[in-house]
Amino acid sequence: MQLNQATDYAFRAVLHLAGSAPGEVVTAQEIARREKVPLRFLLKIMRSLVEAGIVKSVRGVTGGYALARPPGKITLLDVVEAVEGPVRLNRCLIDQEYCTKRWANRCPVHQILEVIQNAVIQELARRNFAELAQKA
Amino acid sequence: MQLNQATDYAFRAVLHLAGSAPGEVVTAQEIARREKVPLRFLLKIMRSLVEAGIVKSVRGVTGGYALARPPGKITLLDVVEAVEGPVRLNRCLIDQEYCTKRWANRCPVHQILEVIQNAVIQELARRNFAELAQKA
DNA sequence: ACTAAACTATACTATCTGAGTATATATTTA
DNA sequence: TAAATATATACTCAGATAGTATAGTTTAGT
Numbered sequence: 001m002q003l004n005q006a007t008d009y010a011f012r013a014v015l016h017l018a019g020s021a022p023g024e025v026v027t028a029q030e031i032a033r034r035e036k037v038p039l040r041f042l043l044k045i046m047r048s049l050v051e052a053g054i055v056k057s058v059r060g061v062t063g064g065y066a067l068a069r070p071p072g073k074i075t076l077l078d079v080v081e082a083v084e085g086p087v088r089l090n091r092c093l094i095d096q097e098y099c100t101k102r103w104a105n106r107c108p109v110h111q112i113l114e115v116i117q118n119a120v121i122q123e124l125a126r127r128n129f130a131e132l133a134q135k136a
Numbered sequence: 137m138q139l140n141q142a143t144d145y146a147f148r149a150v151l152h153l154a155g156s157a158p159g160e161v162v163t164a165q166e167i168a169r170r171e172k173v174p175l176r177f178l179l180k181i182m183r184s185l186v187e188a189g190i191v192k193s194v195r196g197v198t199g200g201y202a203l204a205r206p207p208g209k210i211t212l213l214d215v216v217e218a219v220e221g222p223v224r225l226n227r228c229l230i231d232q233e234y235c236t237k238r239w240a241n242r243c244p245v246h247q248i249l250e251v252i253q254n255a256v257i258q259e260l261a262r263r264n265f266a267e268l269a270q271k272a
Numbered sequence: 273a274c275t276a277a278a279c280t281a282t283a284c285t286a287t288c289t290g291a292g293t294a295t296a297t298a299t300t301t302a
Numbered sequence: 303t304a305a306a307t308a309t310a311t312a313c314t315c316a317g318a319t320a321g322t323a324t325a326g327t328t329t330a331g332t
Contacts, residue, residue, distance in 0.1 A: 001140075001223055001225075002225060003225050003226055004319065004320085005320065006319085006320075006321095008245065038321065040322060043280080047279085050280095060329025061277045062278075063329075076252075089137075090144055109148060111271060112268060112271070115259075116212075120252070120256055124252060131248075132248055135248070140289090141292095163307070174291085174293085176293060176294080180292085195299045196299045196307055199299080199306080199308055275330100275332085276330090277328100278328080278330100280326075281324100283324085285322075286321085287321100288319070288320095290318090291316090292316105297309075297310075298307100298309070299307080300305100301304100302304090
């Protein structure tokens with residue numbers, strides 16, 4: 001029931017870019033130093049963000065990263081899913097295998113967890129990095 | 137971002153007891169068999185539930201388990217916390233150590249995760265096992 | 273063309289957590 | 303006293319977490 005450390009770092013990296021001048025390219029080194037994230041690990045995380053289309057990267061000597069769209073269009077959910085994959089409270093909510101034990105498709109635990117899971121997803125989707133940058 | 141398997145089993149065990157006659161003592165063996173939970177593992181989980189005051193145990197030959205209070209007074213949150221400890225989306229929400237990195241007590245990531253965490257807690261606290269037993 | 277500074281890609285590793293098992297002990301009823 | 307139950311502690315094994323290492327590719331500037 002906890003987000004992992006990579007997601008936490010990803011939040012801070014995206015927030016850092018959100019706080020930079022729009023379109024400005026920031027190096028991983030800079031982000032790592034300022035946000036106290038191990039450089040190598042950050043580079044790996046950044047690639048997830050690039051793949052997800054949240055961040056764009058520029059290679060070469062003057063390379064680095066910038067947001068691929070305005071901070072207001074990037075939600076916490078976007079980042080969580082980019083780094084961790086889909087949010088799920090219980091493995092049986094993705095993999096039917098685990099739920100056919102007794103109740104098949106009418107498992108009440110399954111049902112109620114799905115409702116709660118959706119609430120979590122809504123909460124994460126409601127918050128974006130423009131809002132977050134305001135608080136910083 | 138996922139509840140663990142022990143919590144899933146705990147939900148099913150409590151639900152099982154909620155579906156039995158009030159005050160009826162059910163053995164771990166019976167619960168394990170019906171809910172398809174490994175007996176040894178279930179016994180361990182049941183002790184967490186007993187410690188948390190959700191379930192009471194009876195020792196000896198005619199022993200077993202029963203709910204310590206009506207199903208309507210047992211929330212999903214009660215069970216989650218009994219098995220996993222407090223709900224926290226990020227380690228920095230419990231352990232200040234992790235959050236003094238840059239922002240000290242005004243970390244915006246920290247702040248927004250706390251809001252979301254509270255929403256999760258509310259959702260879990262809102263649902264009880266009487267409601268759940270209805271669906272079964 | 274070469275070099276340095278950046279990102280990319282894949283593989284590796286150490287530690288921790290999750291999920292469950294094993295063994296011995298204590299309690300209670302028949 | 304035996305059998306069936308729960309309690310307590312310790313152990314194990316696989317997979318996930320949180321990184322690190324090595325090699326490669328791209329680009330700006332000389």
